[in-house]
Amino acid sequence: MSILIMNALVNGILLGGVLALLAFGMNLIFGVVKVIHMAYGQSVMLGMYAVYTLSGIYNLPLLVSAAAAIVIMAVFGALLQVVVIQRLLQANRLNQLLALAGLIIVFENFAQVVWGADLRGIQVFMPVLSVGNVFIKTSNLVAFVGALVVLGLLHFFLQRTYLGLAIRAIAQDLPGAWLMGISPRTIYLVTLAVGGGLTGVIAAFFSPIYSVHPHFGGSFTMMAFIIVVLGGMGNLLGGFIGAFIIGIVTSLAAVLTSTEIAEIIALVIFIGVVLVRPQGLLGVKQHR
Amino acid sequence: MKRAVIVLIFGLIAVFPALGPSSYVLHIATLIFIWAFIATAWSYMGRFGLVSLGHGAFLGLGAYTAGLLFNSLGLTPWLGMILGALIAVGLAVIIGFACFRFGVIGDYFALLTLALGEIVTLLLVAFREYTGGSLGFTLKRVEPSLLYMRFDDKVHFYYLALAFLGAALVLWKLIDRSKMQKALRAIGEDEVAASTLGIPIVRYKLYITMVSAFVTAIGGVLYAQYVTYLNPHTLAGVAPSLDIAFKAILGGMFHLWGPSIGTALIVVLEEYIRVAYGTRFVGISQIAYGVALVVLIMFLPKGIYGSLEAYFRKLRRRS
Amino acid sequence: MLEVENISVYYGEFQALFGLSMSVGEQETVITVGPNGAGKSTLLKAISGLRPAKAGRIIFLGQAIDRLQPHRIVDLGLVYVRESGQVFPQLSVLENLKIGSYLRRSRPGFKRALEEVYGLFPRLKERRDQVADTLSGGERQMLAIARSLMSQPKMILLDEPSGGLAPLIVTLLFEFVAQIKAQGYSILMVEQNVKKALKLCDRAYLLESGRVRLEGDRESFSQEEYIRQAYLGI
Numbered sequence: 001m002s003i004l005i006m007n008a009l010v011n012g013i014l015l016g017g018v019l020a021l022l023a024f025g026m027n028l029i030f031g032v033v034k035v036i037h038m039a040y041g042q043s044v045m046l047g048m049y050a051v052y053t054l055s056g057i058y059n060l061p062l063l064v065s066a067a068a069a070i071v072i073m074a075v076f077g078a079l080l081q082v083v084v085i086q087r088l089l090q091a092n093r094l095n096q097l098l099a100l101a102g103l104i105i106v107f108e109n110f111a112q113v114v115w116g117a118d119l120r121g122i123q124v125f126m127p128v129l130s131v132g133n134v135f136i137k138t139s140n141l142v143a144f145v146g147a148l149v150v151l152g153l154l155h156f157f158l159q160r161t162y163l164g165l166a167i168r169a170i171a172q173d174l175p176g177a178w179l180m181g182i183s184p185r186t187i188y189l190v191t192l193a194v195g196g197g198l199t200g201v202i203a204a205f206f207s208p209i210y211s212v213h214p215h216f217g218g219s220f221t222m223m224a225f226i227i228v229v230l231g232g233m234g235n236l237l238g239g240f241i242g243a244f245i246i247g248i249v250t251s252l253a254a255v256l257t258s259t260e261i262a263e264i265i266a267l268v269i270f271i272g273v274v275l276v277r278p279q280g281l282l283g284v285k286q287h288r
Numbered sequence: 289m290k291r292a293v294i295v296l297i298f299g300l301i302a303v304f305p306a307l308g309p310s311s312y313v314l315h316i317a318t319l320i321f322i323w324a325f326i327a328t329a330w331s332y333m334g335r336f337g338l339v340s341l342g343h344g345a346f347l348g349l350g351a352y353t354a355g356l357l358f359n360s361l362g363l364t365p366w367l368g369m370i371l372g373a374l375i376a377v378g379l380a381v382i383i384g385f386a387c388f389r390f391g392v393i394g395d396y397f398a399l400l401t402l403a404l405g406e407i408v409t410l411l412l413v414a415f416r417e418y419t420g421g422s423l424g425f426t427l428k429r430v431e432p433s434l435l436y437m438r439f440d441d442k443v444h445f446y447y448l449a450l451a452f453l454g455a456a457l458v459l460w461k462l463i464d465r466s467k468m469q470k471a472l473r474a475i476g477e478d479e480v481a482a483s484t485l486g487i488p489i490v491r492y493k494l495y496i497t498m499v500s501a502f503v504t505a506i507g508g509v510l511y512a513q514y515v516t517y518l519n520p521h522t523l524a525g526v527a528p529s530l531d532i533a534f535k536a537i538l539g540g541m542f543h544l545w546g547p548s549i550g551t552a553l554i555v556v557l558e559e560y561i562r563v564a565y566g567t568r569f570v571g572i573s574q575i576a577y578g579v580a581l582v583v584l585i586m587f588l589p590k591g592i593y594g595s596l597e598a599y600f601r602k603l604r605r606r607s
Numbered sequence: 608m609l610e611v612e613n614i615s616v617y618y619g620e621f622q623a624l625f626g627l628s629m630s631v632g633e634q635e636t637v638i639t640v641g642p643n644g645a646g647k648s649t650l651l652k653a654i655s656g657l658r659p660a661k662a663g664r665i666i667f668l669g670q671a672i673d674r675l676q677p678h679r680i681v682d683l684g685l686v687y688v689r690e691s692g693q694v695f696p697q698l699s700v701l702e703n704l705k706i707g708s709y710l711r712r713s714r715p716g717f718k719r720a721l722e723e724v725y726g727l728f729p730r731l732k733e734r735r736d737q738v739a740d741t742l743s744g745g746e747r748q749m750l751a752i753a754r755s756l757m758s759q760p761k762m763i764l765l766d767e768p769s770g771g772l773a774p775l776i777v778t779l780l781f782e783f784v785a786q787i788k789a790q791g792y793s794i795l796m797v798e799q800n801v802k803k804a805l806k807l808c809d810r811a812y813l814l815e816s817g818r819v820r821l822e823g824d825r826e827s828f829s830q831e832e833y834i835r836q837a838y839l840g841i
Contacts (some may be wrong), residue, residue, distance in 0.1 A: 009830040036399075087586050088586060091585075092686070094394075094395065095586075097341075097395055097398060098530075098533065098537065098585050099582050099585040099586055102530075102534070102579075102582040104526075104578075105530075105575075105577065105578030106578035106579055106582065109572075109575045109578060112574075113572055113575060160715075162709060163289040165698070165702060165705060165706060166706070166709060168695075168697070169706050172490060172696055173693065173696070175657060175677075175689070176693055176694070176695060177659070177678075177695075178657070178677040178678055179655060179678075179681060179687050179689070180678075180679050180754070180758065181678045181685070181709050181710040225399060225402075226403075255824045258411055260410045260411075261414065262409050263406070264414075267403045267406055267407050270400075271403050271404070274396050274399065274403075275386055275387070275390045275392060275400075276390070276402050278396055
C-alpha cells in the first residue's frame, strides 16, 4: 500500500513541475494583460497536435517537432492577442470570460475536424527507471527537469532583461509604464507569445506521456484555474507552489480513490479557496 | 401596440403546426422552446448580475433524478421533475448561501459555478453503475401518454414545450412585479448601498437562485423526456452550461424576450450550418458556431435584443 | 518649446478644459496654479497623452503631439511625473530607475544618467536595492522625479510634487526642482504650494474651472491683487 503511495507521491511531484509551467503561463497573462485565458489548456492540446503532426505524420525527429511546435504556438499566441484579446480589453470581465470560453469551442472542434475524435499519440520509447520500490518513467522525469529549467529561464528573463522588466512594470502600473515609453500593445504581444510558447513547451513534455484528443484540454484548463486561484491570481510564485500542491494531492487521491474523485477533490479545494480566501495563498486581498 | 404584436406572434406559433410543417421543423421548434425555457430560467439570475457558468448542474440533477426514478420505479416524470427540481434547489441553497454569505460575486462567482457544474458531471460519471457513466443511459420504452410525457406525434411535445416556455415567461413577469425585483435591481447596481438601506442581500439573492435552479431542473427533465436519452456531458458539463449562458446573453438577458430570441437564433444558426456543411464535417459547423459566438460577444455586448432596443431608442430620441 | 492651442478635454460627458491655451519656452519653468478641480492635472494628462484632447492642438518642439500615444511622446523628450509619487511598487529603486532608461535612445546613456541622478538624490543610491513601496512618501516622490530624468528628457511635467509631503521634505523637494531647473530642463509644474512655486518659476498661469484666468511672468503675477489675497495670504 505504501509503495503505491510513494509512487503516487513521486509522480505527483513530477506532474507538479509541468503544472507549474501551466500556472506560470496563465498567471503571466493574467498579471500583465489582466484577462483570464479560458482556453489555455486547449492551447496545450493544439500544441500536442502540432507535435503529433510533425513527428507522427511528417516523421520529423521529436526534438525538431517539439522546437517547431513551440514556435508555432508562440506565433499562435501572438495572433490570438492581435485578433481577439486586444479587442476584448475594453469589454467587461464577463464578456471577456465568455468570448475566451467561446474559443474553447472553436479550438476543440477545430481539432476534431482536422484530426478526428480518436486518440492520437506519438510512439516514442522512453524507459522506466526504478529507484528502490518506486518506478519513475523517464518521460515524466524529463518533463519535470525540463519544466524547472524553463521556469528558471523565464525567471531570468523577467528579472534580468529590459523586456522582462518592462513586462513586470506593465503588470504593476500600466499608465506609469506607458509614461516611461513602454508600449502596452507590444508588451501584450510579447506576453501572449511567451504564454503561447509555453503551451508549446508543455505540449512537448506531454507528448511522450499522453495521447491527445479534442477534449484533452478541458481538465487542464480547469486544473490551471484551480492552481492559479490557489496560489493567488497573477502571483508567479504562488502558482509554482499551488502547482505542486495540486499535483501531489490529485496524484495521491487518484491512487487512493479514483481519477474522478481526485478531480472532484481538486474542484472542492478550488471552491473552498474562492469562498474562504479568494486571494489565494500569496495573493493580495482585492477590494471587491 | 406591443401587446398586439405579442399576441399575434403567440397566435402564429400556436397555429403553426396546423399549417402542416415537416416533423423536422417541428423538432427544431420544440428544441428552441425547451432551450429558450432553460435560457429564460438562467436569466432569472443572470439579469441581476448573478452570472452562472454551471447551470448544467441543475439540468443534470433534474434530468437524472426524474430519469432514474422513472427507469427503476416507473415514476411519472411529472413527479420526477418536482423531485429533481427540489434536489437542484437544495444544491442551489448550499452553494448560494456559501457564496452570498462570503460575498463572492462577479467572475469569481462565475468560475465557482463552473467548478460546480464540473463536480456534478464528475459525480454523474463516477456513479456509473447507476448512471451509465460517460455513456449515459436511455429512458425505458413506454406507451405514449401524457402521464409519461411520451408522444408518438411531434406536435404534442411542440405544444407541451411551448406551454412550459409560456409559463417561464409569465413567471418572469411575476418576478418583475414583485418586491424581489426591486431589491435585486438595487443590489445589482450597488450592493453596499443596498445593504445599508436594510435590504437583506443574501436572502434575495438566494431566492432568485432557488427559482432559477428549480425551473432549470424542470427544463432538464423536459429535454431528457424529449430526446429520451441522458448523457452527463450534454446535460451537466461545461459545454451545455456555457451554451445556456451564450444563448441568454446573446439574445439579451435583461429582457423578457432576450433569451428566447437568442436561443432561436443560435439553434437555427447551428442547424443551418450543420445542414449547409453536411454531416461529413461535423466539427466545421461547431467551429463556425464558436467563431460566430466569439465575434458576436466581441461586437454586441448588450446582446442582440439589447442592442436593437438601444438602437431604436437612439432613433426615437433623434426624431 | 511647448505650445498648447485651444484644447478641450472631456471626462465622458463632462468637460474639464475649455479651449485652453498656454506655452512653455526653452529652459523655462512655468507653473500652473488654481483651486482643486480647476483642471490642472487634466492639462498635464492631455499633454502627456494619457487623456487626449478632443479639440485643439498641442505642439512640442515643432511636432503635433495631440494625437500621439504616451510612449511616443516620452520618446520625443517630454516626460510626465504624476502626483503622489507613483512608482512601480514591487520593483526596486534601481529597477525603477532602469525603466526610466527603457527608451532605445536612453539606454546607451544609462550609466551616466544613473550617476547624475545619484548625485542629485544620494538617498536613492543608498536605497537602490530596496523595494519601492517600502520607501517613504518623500523618497518615492524623489524616485518618481529621478526616474523621469533617466529618460533624458527635454521637458518635465510635474504634477503637484509637494502633495502630501511634510514641510521639511517639501523644502528639500523644491530645492531639487531648483537644481533640475539649473541644469537646463524646461519644466511645467502644477502646484498647490503657490508661495514656494512662484519663487522658482519664470512664468505662471492661474487656472479656474478649466480656463486660464490669469497669466504673467513672476513679477507681475506676484503683484496681482487676486493672487496675493487668495493664494499668498497677503
